[in-house]
Structures are given as structure tokens and as C-alpha cells.
Amino acid sequence: MTDFIRSTAKAIIVKDGKVLLNRCMGERIGEYYSLPGGGQHRFEPLEDAVRRECLEETGLHVRVLRLAAVCEEIWDSEEMRQAHPKYCHRMLHIFLCEPDESVAQEEVTELDYQMIEAEWVPLEEVDALPLEPRPLTKQLRAVLDGTAPLFLGTVYC
DSSP: OOOOOEEEEEEEEEETTEEEEEEEEETTTEEEEEOSEEEOOTTOOHHHHHHHHHHHHHSOOEEEEEEEEEEEEEOOOHHHHHHOTTTSEEEEEEEEEEEOTTSOOOOOOOOOTTEEEEEEEEGGGGGGSOEESGGGTTTHHHHHHOSSOEEEEEEEO
């Protein structure tokens, strides 16, 4: 196994009382939702990474408003660590974003891992969804209402 910690940039994109989420299907856990975003490239600023990932996965150009939260994921399962060494320890940098409506939406060019589609979900329904990262489920309102980034803690999967 490598000594690799994956840096990711994720987006909470809000418009008209809805948040844009990736609807996903996992073999082990079934249907779940995740934030648009993904891995940061070497030498790529986090804000550029979140804009690029949102465009790839949703076709939306976004404006980054602020860093909203940070979360760490560590996989306990030795089987998962062996199968997915680059994904078993991640830092998720979560940005609050808004669609940049001055630019037309484009075609989706790359779906995220296990992603089926991007879906606008009413904010009041998010707490009832299986959302990744898990600590965000009951804290989305706090993240949206806060003025400073929130550390969501370390999640052992």
C-alpha cells in the first residue's frame, strides 16, 4: 500500500432552495448521494479543481463563494485498502458554490465513481438521504448558514 492521502474538492451548489447532488449506486451500499467534485490534480489549486470537477460531472460552470467545510475519510477495511489504495484516505475540501449563469451549461464529460446522474434536491429533503460524506447529512444547514469553515471530523468507513 502507498502512503497516499487523496486531496479532493467537492461542491455544495445551491439554487432556488435546492442543492445539486450526484445520485450514485454502490454495489455494497445501494443508492446514495454525493457532492459533485473529485480529485485535485498535482499543482492544481483547489478552487480550480472544484470548478473543473463540477463542469465534468454536471456540465455546470460554477462560482466558488467560500470554503464551507473539511472532512477526512479513512477506510478501516484492509480489503478496501488493498483494492483501492488511492481512495482509502481522503481529505474532502467542500466549497459553497453557485451556478455561473453567464455561461451556458455544457454536456457532462465524465461521471464520478458510481454516479448515475446529477439531481437537484430540495434542501429540506437532504437530511433524509444517504449522503456522502456522512457527517454532512445532519449538518448541511450549519455548513450553509455558517460564515467560517466547519471541520466535519474524521469518518472511519
